Amino acid sequence: MTNSKPEAQNRKQAQTSNDPILQTCFTKPVLSFGHSNLFRVSTFGFWILVCYILFAPASAFAHIQNGAAAGFLTGFVHPISGLDHVLAMVAVGLWGAQLGAPAIWVLPVAFPLVMAMGGMLGLIGVPVPGIEYGIAASAILLGAAVLFEVGASLVVTALLVGIFAIFHGHAHGTELPPGQNALLYSMGFVIATGCLHALGIGIGAVHRWTWGQKLLRAAGAVVAVGGVFFMWKALA
């Protein structure tokens, strides 16, 4: 149970380090009350709190905000239930994984923000023409980028992904069923989209192997073909 040896090593390393954060964390207790150190129980307590918050609302039925739990679930399920959105989001993660740092985390940070801007445009009544074409084009181009391992600069990559995010946000972010909580719907929608990016990044972890690179390119081809299908449907 004891881990005094690694902790002693960390403490010694911290004392000789120039990093102020390291020194602060290992040379004095972060939140000490008497002899206890909340730092040591924080991970345990935090995850209990997170799990409680995640699970408990399912059995909550009398909060003043009616439809709260349903709002979150509807928002969470909405992007997952649309294959066009799923393909494009996973492709963003795949492309980020191929490009490596910093794109691997800039894209998942930028996308939800720009997507929300697209959603906001829709909510305040600003029309964006050709949304269905834009969504289909996003799957085609992102799939092609993964297929051919296109190595664009970070600015170009972020711009391209950002433009597509506006279409996805405008199309999907505004479809709140009546009677449900708008904030929780929005949170569910954004979190599900982020999870799809994470899925893409997770799959993209195979990029380190030669066979994995081929697999990713094949996945890009599948996304592009899916995009062609959706474009054909949009044109029909």
Add this chain to the structure above:
Amino acid sequence: MKFRSQSPLLTCVTVALAVALCAAPAQAHLNSTGMGPIYDGLLHFLMSPEDLVPALALALLAGLRGADYGRRAAFTLPATWLAGSLFGLTAAATAESAVLSSLWFLLLGVLVIADAKLSLSAMTALAALLGFVHGYLNGTGMGQSRFAVVAVLGLTSGVFVLIVLAAALVAQLRAHWARIAVRVAGSWIAASGLLMLGWSFRGS
């Protein structure tokens, strides 16, 4: 002795699942838990994302900046939340909070994304403002409850526990990817705020 060899993560997940599955049906607004106003206030906070998420975002921001910031936020936010709530209890009318909450989501989310290098005094001011504004909004909503003052104490306790746990968890993160994950969470918070702002303008 076999228990000792289990990983801490597995233990955490097991206990968390047990706690979650044992949760009694929660009737989250005031006067509905049946366990007294302290728990009513606590659950009101935990079941109100417009209060919970900005407090969490502030905890993430403070945690990213380090232990000193975490300590300062852990005491400033609940103290001002309590003061704001008590002040709000005296208000005659319930204040509108949707747009304000959305702006807090947006501001704090963007600061977390940017891993903003705020000074300690700026962080203190931010925590104080957030605590007072949200406390006031909470207080105005509780004004008609008989045990509102006690409920406010429960609510403030919830704020304290959340910010202590979350800030301490983030402050100890060393891995680059883990800090990036916190900033991604900031982008989710900001994006939710933007969408919520749109809903507010539209009048959902």
